[in-house]
Amino acid sequence: MTRWVLALDQGTTSSRAILFDRDGTPVALAQREFGQHFPRPGWVEHDATEIWMTQWSTLLDVLREAGAAPRDVAAIGIANQRETTVLWDRASGQPVAPAIVWQDRRTTELCAQLKAQGVEPQVSARTGLLLDPYFSGTKLAWLLDHVPGARVRAERGELCFGTIDSWLTYKLTGGRRHVTDVTNASRTLLLDLRSGDWDPWMLELLRIPRACLPQVRPSSGDAGDRVELDGVAVPLAGMAGDQQAALFGQACFESGMAKNTYGTGCFLLMHTGARPLASQHRLLTTLACSSREAPRYALEGSVFIGGAVVQWLRDGLGLIASSAEVEPLAASVADHGGVYVVPAFTGLGSPHWDPYARGAIVGITRGTSRGHLARAALESIAFQSAELLQAMQADAGAPLRELRVDGGASRNDLLMQFQADLLGVPVVRPRVVETTALGAAYLAGLAVGFWQSPGEVARQWQVERRFEPSMGRDQAAARMQEWSRAVQRSRSWSSA
Secondary structure, three states, rough: OOOEEEEEEEEOOEEHHHHHHHOOOOOEEEEEEEEEEEOOOOOOOOOOOHHHHHHHHHHHHHHHHOOOOHHHHEEEEEEEEEEOEEEEOOOOOEEEEEOOOOOOOOOOHHHHHHHHHHOOHHHHHHOOOOOOOOOHOOOOHHHHHHHOOOHHHOOOOOOOEEOHHHHHHHOOOOOOEEEHHHHHHHHOOOOOOOOOHHHHOHHHHHOHHHHHHEEEEEOOOOHHHOEEEEEEEEEEEEEEHHHHHHHHHHOOOOOOEEEEEOOOOOEEEEEOOOOOOOHHHHHHHEEEEOOOOOOEEEEEEEEOOOOOOHHHHHHHHOOOOHHHHHHHHOOOOOOOOOOOEOOOOOOOOOOEEEEOOEEEEOOOOOOOOHHHHHHHHHHHHHHHHHHHHHHHHHOOOOOOOEEEEOHHHHHOHHHHHHHHHHHHHOOOEEOOOOHHHHHHHHHHHHHHHHOHHHHHHHHOOOOOEEHHHHHHHHHHHHHHHHHHHHHHHHHHOOOO
């Protein structure tokens, strides 16, 4: 009898591996950080080989920590940072350039040129996305234009494009599989949302050869992919972009259920059921996790800088020595002292979509302290998420009953209470906040019968703490209005 499912959680700053038991409880975790590279202003790169090596190392580490043998593992699932773009040699398995990270803004000019051609409405209708450097399609186009010989080699099928799920699957299967799942594919600007396959019109628009693209698969299913571990072939049976994996891990299976993940960025997703819902407020329409059944959809809002603002307080300003210090420092003052931090370090995501915005701190007086800056930075995470939820509720035409939360910053009680105050609805933190990895585990485990049904998964979801709103609605509206004024100060600041 197998005892566990193994989730590989490949994030923006670290690779992790977590073993889950049949109750959905994590029993062992291994984590390794990897390098962040900023070769030019607005550029963010990763070494794809380093990502692979750290992820493989955590897989071995977590088995060792748990005293687990490969035969104890029923299946492996992958959750990954989305949009980060890798281009590699199909034969050698070596990257031909650094991976371009989802935060990277080097294709801003290309996106502006395409917008000027008037094609964005058709792009949105086909893909559910907007023309923004955030997405993989323009990153891939840039690589094909700037790596010598890449376009010709891609047309011959000698190069493979993939987001991190594709890259890890290729490496884990010894180069036998070049695949992606529907959730990651839906973040590339290249997928037709309704057919679930690559869109010929988008490929022509961005000059992307189909020969370099992976096969698109459901998020959950045993298609015969195997990872060899000490002679044991373990099924690789689940795969999803991190945010859709978290939606699944939060058991948000029904239309109208929503979750917010507080990681490097913040990502708010609302399940919309079997139909794609077009946003009227510049949110994104994306595919949710699926098996071989009909596709499922979600609305998404993306905050580029969420928990990363705390890293900036630590590494950039030196206000704190560790991220854990931010909550007591923020709580050392009675309120924000009139200070607002707008962390538009790489532009603004939903609903503004302004790649030219830059960070701003407004409202500073002689009485401003370290505590006020820490509190304003924390509050910026909640303000940005509240903007998303307001837009999402307007699109859905229905009020939200509660918001399920996860991710590292969801452990911050001060932040979660302020989030509930702004939203005016309960914020619910589950017992297991590792919902991104848990979602990947559930997708893999369901595919091989480790868990029998989504209903069984939903029954395992448990509340750890519920934050009830305590701020008056007029006060919350006034704070949101002040936030909007601060955001306007950051808009269109940069010319590149």
